[in-house]
Amino acid sequence: MDAELPAGAKPFEFRGNAKEWFGIWIVNLLLSIVTIGIYSAWAKVRTKKYFYNNTTVVDRNFDYHATGKQILIGRIIVLVGFIIFQVVSSLNPIIALVMLLVLMAVLPWLIVRSMQFNARMSSFSNVRFGFGGSVGRAFVVFILAPIGAYILIAVVGGIGAYLLIEEQSMLGILPVVITFVGLFVMFPFIDRLVKQFSINNHRLGVSGFHMDVPLGPFLKAALLAAGWVVLSGLVFAIVFGTSIAAFFGTMQAGAEPSPAQIGVILLLYIGFFLIFLPASFIYQAVVRNVVYNNTTLEGGHGFVSNVSPWKLFWIALSNAVVVICTLFLMLPWAQVRIAKYLASHTWLLPGSSLDEFVSDQQERGAVIGDAYTDLDGFDVGLPV
Amino acid sequence: MEEQTAHNTRGGLQGHAYPHRTSRREDAVLETRAGGQDLWVDIKSPEGEVYESAYLSEVQVDPPLGRAARKLTLPLGTVFETDDHAGIENLTGETHGSKLHHWEAFSPRLVGVVVACLAAVWVLWRYGLDIMAAAAIAMTPAPVIEQIDRGTLQTLDFRLTKETTLDEQQQAQARQIYRRLVSELPEDVQEKHSFDLLFRSMPGLGPNAFALPGGTMVMTDQFIKDFPDDDVIAGVLGHEIGHVVEQHGLKRLYRSLSAYVLIAFLAGDVGPFLEDIVLEGNVLLSLKFSRDQETDADEFGLSLAKKAGYEPQGLKQFFEVLAKKYGDREPPRWASTHPSNDDRLKAIDQFIDELR
Numbered sequence: 001m002d003a004e005l006p007a008g009a010k011p012f013e014f015r016g017n018a019k020e021w022f023g024i025w026i027v028n029l030l031l032s033i034v035t036i037g038i039y040s041a042w043a044k045v046r047t048k049k050y051f052y053n054n055t056t057v058v059d060r061n062f063d064y065h066a067t068g069k070q071i072l073i074g075r076i077i078v079l080v081g082f083i084i085f086q087v088v089s090s091l092n093p094i095i096a097l098v099m100l101l102v103l104m105a106v107l108p109w110l111i112v113r114s115m116q117f118n119a120r121m122s123s124f125s126n127v128r129f130g131f132g133g134s135v136g137r138a139f140v141v142f143i144l145a146p147i148g149a150y151i152l153i154a155v156v157g158g159i160g161a162y163l164l165i166e167e168q169s170m171l172g173i174l175p176v177v178i179t180f181v182g183l184f185v186m187f188p189f190i191d192r193l194v195k196q197f198s199i200n201n202h203r204l205g206v207s208g209f210h211m212d213v214p215l216g217p218f219l220k221a222a223l224l225a226a227g228w229v230v231l232s233g234l235v236f237a238i239v240f241g242t243s244i245a246a247f248f249g250t251m252q253a254g255a256e257p258s259p260a261q262i263g264v265i266l267l268l269y270i271g272f273f274l275i276f277l278p279a280s281f282i283y284q285a286v287v288r289n290v291v292y293n294n295t296t297l298e299g300g301h302g303f304v305s306n307v308s309p310w311k312l313f314w315i316a317l318s319n320a321v322v323v324i325c326t327l328f329l330m331l332p333w334a335q336v337r338i339a340k341y342l343a344s345h346t347w348l349l350p351g352s353s354l355d356e357f358v359s360d361q362q363e364r365g366a367v368i369g370d371a372y373t374d375l376d377g378f379d380v381g382l383p384v
Numbered sequence: 385m386e387e388q389t390a391h392n393t394r395g396g397l398q399g400h401a402y403p404h405r406t407s408r409r410e411d412a413v414l415e416t417r418a419g420g421q422d423l424w425v426d427i428k429s430p431e432g433e434v435y436e437s438a439y440l441s442e443v444q445v446d447p448p449l450g451r452a453a454r455k456l457t458l459p460l461g462t463v464f465e466t467d468d469h470a471g472i473e474n475l476t477g478e479t480h481g482s483k484l485h486h487w488e489a490f491s492p493r494l495v496g497v498v499v500a501c502l503a504a505v506w507v508l509w510r511y512g513l514d515i516m517a518a519a520a521i522a523m524t525p526a527p528v529i530e531q532i533d534r535g536t537l538q539t540l541d542f543r544l545t546k547e548t549t550l551d552e553q554q555q556a557q558a559r560q561i562y563r564r565l566v567s568e569l570p571e572d573v574q575e576k577h578s579f580d581l582l583f584r585s586m587p588g589l590g591p592n593a594f595a596l597p598g599g600t601m602v603m604t605d606q607f608i609k610d611f612p613d614d615d616v617i618a619g620v621l622g623h624e625i626g627h628v629v630e631q632h633g634l635k636r637l638y639r640s641l642s643a644y645v646l647i648a649f650l651a652g653d654v655g656p657f658l659e660d661i662v663l664e665g666n667v668l669l670s671l672k673f674s675r676d677q678e679t680d681a682d683e684f685g686l687s688l689a690k691k692a693g694y695e696p697q698g699l700k701q702f703f704e705v706l707a708k709k710y711g712d713r714e715p716p717r718w719a720s721t722h723p724s725n726d727d728r729l730k731a732i733d734q735f736i737d738e739l740r
Binding site: 015016019020021022023024026027029030032033034037040046049050053054059060061063087091124125126127205269273277316317319320323324327329331354355356357358359 | 400402405406407408409449450451452453455463484487488489490494497498500501502504505508525527649650657658660661664
């Protein structure tokens with residue numbers, strides 16, 4: 001895992017600290033509550049600015065340029081659209097179906113707009129980012145591919161189930177196996193599509209990013225995660241199997257659970273945390289490393305990432321415990337801690353001078369007109 | 385701008401410049417000189433080359449944010465950054481955002497902000513959620529609520545229930561009691577909800593009855609078989625009518641949605657573990673809300689049954705039998721959507737006394 005760093009690697013650094021961020025965060029929170037949520041648009045800007053400004057490499061930092069007003073208008077538009085959508089869909093089922101199709105057509109456009117907005121509002125070393133993904137491609141990546149994959153798998157699985165149950169034919173095992181493999185392949189496949197779409201269409205000024213990772217490493221990451229689930233699940237089953245089986249036995253009899261069985265429910269929760277969450281950290285950490293290590297920025301620049309899944313898992317787990325025990329007052333500390341960890345395991349490999357990024361002047365003119373989409377949840381996230 | 389020797393006494397502010405919208409980062413000095421009414425600002429290299437000059441009033445000064453470098457943008461796009469916070473403050477005086485920055489500083493004063501925040505969060509949780517839920521209910525069109533009932537019933541019929549095995553006479557008995565109870569409600573309330581009573585065979589559920597948000601009521605066959613007594617039926621139906629009239633189902637639905645929105649808005653991105661824990665915690669807290677609703681519905685049902693001329697003891701009888709049959713299998717109080725039978729019986733006794 002700990003490969004030697006290539007010569008000339010420049011470390012990313014997060015210079016924020018918990019004390020300072022705490023003050024900003026708590027004032028944000030108070031003002032957001034007092035203004036019944038309106039200030040949260042400005043709070044978002046301040047938050048982003050704080051984390052961007054304090055993230056540096058070779059002494060240059062990131063910056064975020066959106067204004068609270070832009071964010072607020074974007075949110076109001078999305079909210080009004082959502083309410084209209086809900087009310088109109090509730091009128092009758094056929095209209096609801098039509099609206100769903102309309103939404104599917106509009107969603108890719110919204111996603112692209114939002115990514116454009118976020119990119120243009122972010123800068124590094126005084127040069128704005130840009131995003132040039134097309135709506136058509138977004139439709140393929142975010143709508144067509146996931147739905148298509150699901151339908152394909154459902155059909156194959158259905159055939160398998162039919163052969164197994166109705167025809168009593170062992171031939172049915174094949175489609176069932178294909179279904180499981182398909183489900184397993186689908187996630188990394190779509191994840192890669194999304195990352196490709198995001199990274200390859202982002203640019204810094206006029207210099208484009210390019211990610212060059214085949215499906216293989218994504219599959220490997222998923223395989224590692226699946227391996228953890230199987231292994232830890234097996235251990236869990238061996239240790240607690242009998243009491244859980246007894247629990248489900250009584251559940252099927254239809255009785256209300258006894259206090260001892262509430263304990264079993266708790267155990268299942270803990271099991272969930274210890275089996276599935278680390279798996280997701282394994283996948284994310286491995287993919288992050290592979291993506292950074294194989295992404296380039298025009299001008300011969302490269303990146304290095306070597307985060308460890310276990311360390312990430314440990315930070316997230318201990319953060320959660322501390323934050324809960326302090327009634328959320330330590331949340332800023334936890335956020336700074338994770339930002340510091342991620343930055344300190346990321347490097348830039350400059351291939352030429354960082355003085356020579358060229359701003360995309362055209363984009364600068366267009367910013368104001370296009371500034372009105374801020375869809376939370378579609379922050380695809382720029383470096384670090 | 386032609387070069388001039390600046391008569392700056394302080395030697396200028398040390399920092400870095402990105403001249404004219406480039407990513408070129410240079411050591412730079414900010415110097416000022418008198419320029420008529422306004423102050424003239426020069427951004428220069430240490431060697432004295434001027435990158436850009438402008439009137440101070442034309443310079444965009446970013447608000448202060450922690451210890452992050454202060455940033456000044458000149459009209460032609462030259463950016464000057466400096467860590468000399470005091471120097472900038474001397475230059476510009478109070479800027480847009482200075483007050484905010486002052487309040488954000490880590491000092492004993494923040495304790496007051498923290499206390500105000502905790503108080504505000506408590507008020508939000510205690511009253512804000514109810515207000516949000518009430519507003520959402522008021523904005524929900526009636527067809528949507530009816531659709532919820534229809535959808536839920538379809539799902540139930542598909543997965544859990546079978547057709548009723550009760551004969552006409554048994555159904556008529558319960559319907560009659562139900563109508564008598566409903567007719568005791570104020571007229572506008574009667575019109576607002578559908579108040580349909582349905583019977584279903586649900587062997588897994590035992591003697592039970594439940595109401596859907598729009599007013600559809602479902603009673604299990606087992607209930608009529610175990611409790612043919614009019615007073616018991618009236619007590620339990622009254623309780624369920626209470627849920628419908630006070631819109632408990634919708635309130636619970638919207639409350640949990642509002643809580644989710646609030647948490648998302650206030651806490652923002654909290655990370656994978658916390659998100660799960662917060663959502664589970666929210667479920668536990670909403671259970672308390674649900675238990676309070678049950679107690680409310682009990683009281684509503686008791687008054688309604690009495691008004692319609694039934695003996696309120698009926699509801700008590702029902703819980704006594706339940707306690708005998710299932711008492712040893714109750715979950716602990718904190719993990720349940722309903723109060724324990726013992727608590728309920730005590731509360732019912734007390735309320736019946738008050739009714740007299």
